[in-house]
Amino acid sequence: MPKWGLSMTSGKITDWIVAEGAEVSKGDDLVDIDTEKIAGALEAADSGVLRRIIAVVNEDVPVGGTIALIAPAGVPESDIDEAARLAREELDSGAVEEVTGPVTGTVQVGGRTLSYATLGDGAETVLLVHGYGGDKNSWLFVQEPLSAGRTVHAIDLPGHGESGKDVGDGSLDVLASAVLGFLAAQGIERVHLVGHSLGGAVVVAAAAREPDRVASLTLVAPAGFGDAVDAGYLRGFAAASSRRELTPHLRKLFADPAQVTRQLAEDLMKFKRLDGVQQALDALLATLLDGDAPAIDAAPLLDKVDAPVVVVWGRADQVLPVTNAAALAGQAQVHVVDDAGHMVHMEQPGAVVAAVVGAVEAAAGGS
């Protein structure tokens, strides 16, 4: 059972996508899991055969508990039986060893408090930057896989999550300064930046200001490229004052509207009710939109960046349509992902993880 997000303590199996005995490749969807906050599919971390399913449908399993066994076909059945027995015993006893999630902390940058979560340890450092109205938890399916052998930070931008809510004039500069300030405060000299939506424009702006610090850029449905945007979504998100008003807008974020759970909408409303958030969202809205058109033009900023750029976009993105990716064609590898909307890092996290890994490798390759 994976740890998706800082507060997850257990998940419920809702459907085994793969049957016992079937061959699986790394990255295949294995099982659907429901948590309090989100529903998602766990992807296979290895290739092999799904030899045994341990946790059954509707079972609640604590994070870290073994739910299935994948092994090469050649492993003897008796070994599988023994491992399964131990795994089942551990689940039944309720004493699953606690899995530590990301380490959280805050840092003062430019008079503002920034909250962050760090997972993993390795030579390469990755920084994940969320989009408008999001927070560091939106990387919950991506941070863990990436953290194998890498140091992966996720921050809350000013106005968001647990960071201070003051956003100054709400300009791209303020946000880019926050990112660069975080890196300086943590002594990170070289980083792979990953940004989603508004966060995409932010990391481009940050990279343009300090190109020597940025080893690669992975842009996930970034703002600032192309001329299409669903202004109604952005305005509706900012203005919604109840879960009922917010939910129809949230559905536009996903290819699969069932991703919009009550808990997701409720958590967003709790965020929106915090002192200062409304002002922050309104200020940022002015940065994002000029009337009904996008106000950010990040293309000239990207020209200043030498590092490899990888772009991931959901084909069914309703907020920033995938047609915007054409504006990046000359400068980046663009991966269009099926069965994904604007929140591609939540609906098809494997594709985003692969893109980031690709960017890191391209940077290592010195291209």
Place this chain on the structure above:
Amino acid sequence: MTHTLPTRPSLGLDEGGLLDAYRTMRIIREFEERVHAEFATGDIPGFVHLYAGEEASATGVCARLDDRDTIASTHRGHGHCIAKGVDVKEMMAEIYGRSTGSCHGKGGSMHIADLSKGMLGANGIVGGGPPLICGTALAAKQQNTGGVGVAFFGDGASNQGTTLESLNLASVWNLPAIFVAENNGYAEATASTWSVAADNIADRAAGFGMPGVIVDGFDFFAVYEAAGEAIERARDGGGPTLIEVKFTRYYGHFEGDQQTYRGDEVARARETLDCLKRFRERVTESGQLEASALDAIDVQVADLIEAAVVEAKQAPMPTAADLETDVYVTY
């Protein structure tokens, strides 16, 4: 310790102040007499409770107050409103239920208020005012304005629990509050000599840890003197005072009251005790003011009241659109 203040010649009031005092009392008198006459024609809806005869109390106290200060009043509130500076024409319009009234026709005689002038409203609940004044006095203290709160209440309200609790609270919290018990001898149809257990309402002051004083309510200068002392004490942080003003009301509890419970005190009072007469006598005998100046005021006031009634009668009524507005600040 209760004491009765002997009447002394006017102190601290210059010519302008004296003219203002006379004008205020005259406005109150003419306003009430006119309402009495108009009410009898059936043109005025609801209940009115007239202050005629009591003018010296409201005038003498409010002459010591400014915009920092608040007053709370009773159902017999026209005099307090006028003395605290509420617009006379708006008051008349309110009594006629017009949209141009002080409360846009939604309050009526018993609820005329002007919070911008610190007038917390006439109050339809006997004893409703004193707790509110504990509040405004508390606010003045917390905000350091130097302001005071004055609770006017009647002999009837002097027995109400809210009043007694307020006297206690004002002392315990050392509030800049002045409690003015206007004892006009009757609470509705019941004599105060019967309903008030003590000999004087002011005797209760000691029981609540504050000074008490009895004042001749027909004597503007006596009220002015006593109020001045109490208000100064309050402004200086010396806490609350209870002033008992004794006088009589010229009309019934409400207009329409046949007053069969009364003797002949009104006729006597109008003849020999009337506050306006006594004021005029004193200031002209002492040479402080010319009679002609007072006459001029009488004429101006008559015109003002006439205009107020004429305009009120012509003013528009509130409409259906006004019925449900202003229940809340935010909906």
Place this chain on the structure above:
Amino acid sequence: MARMISYREAINEALAQEMQRDPSVIVMGEDNAGGAGSPGEDDAWGGVLGVTKGLYHRFPGRVLDTPISESAFVGAAIGAATRGLRPVAELMFIDFMGVCFDQIFNQAAKFRYMFGGKAVTPVVIRTMYGAGLSAAAQHSQCLYPIFTHIPGLKVVLPSTPYEAKGLLIQSIRDDDPVIFCEHKALYDTTGDVPAGSYTIPFGEANVVRDGDDVTIVALGRMVSVAEQAATELARSGVQAEIIDPRTTSPLDTDTILESVERTGRLVVVDEASPRCGMAADISALVAQHAFGALRAPIELVTAPHTPVPFSAALESLYIPDAQRVVNAVKTVTSWER
């Protein structure tokens, strides 16, 4: 990273944060500090159940103990509110409303309307309600329906610590007189509450649980009773939608009606006694506006028409429990003409 604090702490935090932010906020009530004039500790109690503890020393001069004279100090809070302060007065038990009700319903509630829209009275009256602590008839009532009846008042019933903090901050910032009702048996319940300040708007119900088979509207402490019932009902395949109105005045009728349009069945759970209460009020609104959607009569689960009994054997019968809610849902789901 859930930050679990109690309902009591959430209320204390709301007061402290608002007093920190806005110097016009003051607190007053009987023993809100405790120890006034006594030789021992100041802030000895911090409120009879400790809700206002600590504020006295943190905000000198802004936490006022009062003599036992509700009409005077509740009236004072109201009067002070007309002069730019934002007082939070405590009516220790809602059962004591009788000794100060005039100041609340005839003065505060009516100033704005009676004075033609010229008065602003931003007073909050915090008060404890509810049975379950064997406090007996005069210390256990649910009298919020009486306040709800009065135009000009707003009435708030938080059901969890998260609700309590956000709704109290909203109450203090609201410019109208607010009656903030705290269920005394909820003080020790805990929940996830953000550390920062936040508000929850009035007149916006919380859909605590989604479901398509029946709508349960529950108030205050009854929200958790409804949740227990819903868990049991789910075992037999009945999915209940639970709505917590949060505020009875203003009341979010839209959310309730939308839900009933979908489920066709309504159960209202209210700990208050049945005549002229919220259960009857909500029932009438739904019958009036969603009659065509109803597939069964409305079931009301309330206390009986009695004072609150003392003996635990009787008090446990008095307070609506999950079984009664389950039974009511079974009635409406099995009803046939």
